[in-house]
Amino acid sequence: MLGYSLYSLGGVLLLLVVLYRLGYCVYLLWFHHLSKYPGPKLAAISEIWYVKTWISGEWPRKIYEAHRKYGDIVRIAPNELSFRTPQSFKDLYGPPSKTRKLFPKSERFYDMGTTNLALEMDPEEHAKQYKLFAPAFRTSALRSQEHVIQEHVDLLVSQIRRRGVSTGEALNMALWLEWLTFDIIGELTFGESFHAVKETRSHYWVTVLLGFNYGGSLVAMRHRLSILGPILRWAPVFSKAAEETTRGLEQHKKLTIEKTQKRIAMGPSHKTQDFFAHALQHGTEEEKELKKLSEQAMIFITAGAETNAHALGSTMWFLAHPDYAHCMKKLQDEVRGTFARYEDITGDRAAQLPYLQAVLDEALRMVPPAPAGPPRVSPGETVDGVYMPAGTYVSTDLWALHHDERNVERPWEFDPSRWLVAGEGEEGEAGTKRRQRPFTAPFSMGPRMCIGINLAWIEMRVALAKMVYAFDWEIEEGCPNWLTENKLYVLWKKPKLMIKLKDASGKGSSVG
Ligand code: HEM
Numbered sequence: 001m002l003g004y005s006l007y008s009l010g011g012v013l014l015l016l017v018v019l020y021r022l023g024y025c026v027y028l029l030w031f032h033h034l035s036k037y038p039g040p041k042l043a044a045i046s047e048i049w050y051v052k053t054w055i056s057g058e059w060p061r062k063i064y065e066a067h068r069k070y071g072d073i074v075r076i077a078p079n080e081l082s083f084r085t086p087q088s089f090k091d092l093y094g095p096p097s098k099t100r101k102l103f104p105k106s107e108r109f110y111d112m113g114t115t116n117l118a119l120e121m122d123p124e125e126h127a128k129q130y131k132l133f134a135p136a137f138r139t140s141a142l143r144s145q146e147h148v149i150q151e152h153v154d155l156l157v158s159q160i161r162r163r164g165v166s167t168g169e170a171l172n173m174a175l176w177l178e179w180l181t182f183d184i185i186g187e188l189t190f191g192e193s194f195h196a197v198k199e200t201r202s203h204y205w206v207t208v209l210l211g212f213n214y215g216g217s218l219v220a221m222r223h224r225l226s227i228l229g230p231i232l233r234w235a236p237v238f239s240k241a242a243e244e245t246t247r248g249l250e251q252h253k254k255l256t257i258e259k260t261q262k263r264i265a266m267g268p269s270h271k272t273q274d275f276f277a278h279a280l281q282h283g284t285e286e287e288k289e290l291k292k293l294s295e296q297a298m299i300f301i302t303a304g305a306e307t308n309a310h311a312l313g314s315t316m317w318f319l320a321h322p323d324y325a326h327c328m329k330k331l332q333d334e335v336r337g338t339f340a341r342y343e344d345i346t347g348d349r350a351a352q353l354p355y356l357q358a359v360l361d362e363a364l365r366m367v368p369p370a371p372a373g374p375p376r377v378s379p380g381e382t383v384d385g386v387y388m389p390a391g392t393y394v395s396t397d398l399w400a401l402h403h404d405e406r407n408v409e410r411p412w413e414f415d416p417s418r419w420l421v422a423g424e425g426e427e428g429e430a431g432t433k434r435r436q437r438p439f440t441a442p443f444s445m446g447p448r449m450c451i452g453i454n455l456a457w458i459e460m461r462v463a464l465a466k467m468v469y470a471f472d473w474e475i476e477e478g479c480p481n482w483l484t485e486n487k488l489y490v491l492w493k494k495p496k497l498m499i500k501l502k503d504a505s506g507k508g509s510s511v512g
Pocket of ligand 1: 118119130299300301303304305307308311368369370374442443444447448450451452453456
């Protein structure tokens with residue numbers, strides 16, 4: 001009898017839960033303040049659509065499709081919208097003013113259980129950290145860092161000669177560029193390179209970091225699906241792979257602390273004005289705590305190496321593509337026609353090459369290294385003329401914006417010339433239209449814009465100019481497509497980039 005009552009009580013409770021959930025769905029679909037915005041129905045009633053899309057690695061393409069289907073504003077979760085217009089980007093990420101409030105970073109994306117310059121959500125705390133590290137990214141500091149970039153690029157060029165040119169074998173440039181950018185950032189962060197290019201193999205520290213890419217993507221989702229929290233916590237007990245990842249991460253943390261400790265021991269004015277020089281000299285005792293500095297080191301390396309490696313990789317892929325052979329030719333003519341010697345290539349001089357700049361701008365438009373719209377939370381403010389109540393989660397998707405025909409003509413075509421001023425004498429509507437450059441923001445904008453933007457430009461310009469000067473290259477048959485076969489987790493998972501390189505006839509440098 002008692003069993004029967006408990007059984008029916010359970011049934012009633014279950015029914016109540018189901019009715020409550022149904023009622024809540026009705027509310028979300030028809031009465032919630034975002035119910036007027038279109039989007040997938042599943043996204044309107046639960047976080048499942050968002051999480052499923054995010055962990056599929058296909059986020060940019062799925063959001064792009066959603067915008068094509070539903071328009072400029074899409075509801076991507078019960079309390080979250082994705083935008084696609086240039087004005088929405090400026091409103092969400094641009095600097096606040098007397099008349100406009102700041103949109104802070106969303107805790108549902110940036111709370112990873114640790115803090116650093118990129119993850120800090122409190123604007124005042126972020127401003128303090130920014131002040132401490134900004135001097136390392138100013139022009140004077142960058143000038144003192146350029147020799148690090150030059151030396152590493154020269155080593156790359158000479159190693160490619162040995163391992164690729166002389167053997168005639170295709171090299172996986174995705175890997176080589178990753179080695180290059182991690183070596184550079186390693187030296188600017190820890191005061192010592194990872195020596196991957198020299199030893200032609202990935203450093204353990206980097207392998208663990210990149211291996212965690214997919215796991216990190218799940219961690220970022222635990223605020224959306226509460227079940228993910230316990231799953232992630234208990235996974236190492238039940239899964240050998242998860243246990244190995246956790247062990248790898250612990251070891252990684254230990255190694256990061258050791259490397260930071262070594263950098264601190266070198267003192268503030270170590271060789272170059274690297275990322276820690278100013279902080280070690282002027283930071284408070286609290287700011288100079290080992291744990292805090294090692295957390296900053298992690299973000300400098302994560303944000304500063306993979307992004308540049310991806311940008312250079314996609315640039316090389318486009319230039320090697322047979323459809324864009326004319327772009328490669330134009331760039332070769334510009335670089336080889338400007339510099340009498342390989343050694344003359346500097347960051348300042350490379351910055352004056354309009355076509356080189358246009359090629360990089362176009363590659364960053366086609367495949368931005370950080371393509372997803374960074375989520376923000378509305379303080380109660382308008383976005384592109386539409387009022388967003390406080391607490392609404394919002395973002396502008398960069399991939400959708402960079403490939404929107406209203407912003408860019410022929411958005412899927414790699415065409416660096418769209419970045420150049422229209423030809424002389426081209427008047428009328430055609431001329432005006434071509435002068436309108438697309439709106440792009442691969443480094444974001446406003447107070448949370450990329451702190452490493454100037455360093456990134458020097459690195460990309462010097463590396464690309466020197467590679468173009470030293471080598472001719474072509475893609476190996478069967479090489480994956482960098483526009484369609486890359487997956488996005490926290491960062492892009494780069495496909496292979498199989499390239500055959502030859503010494504540029506009569507234009508080879510004396511390096512190596
Ligand atoms: C092509 C290269 C790069 C691209 C496309 C890029 C892109 C971005 C973007 C879009 C953001 C904003 C992210 C957000 O709002 O969550 C960002 C932030 C950041 N980037 Fe970069 N980045 C690049 C290179 C670098 C380099 C070389 C460094 C050097 C350390 C760096 C360090 C950072 C840091 C520390 C932040 C956080 C800044 C803050 O919130 O104040 N990035 N980057």
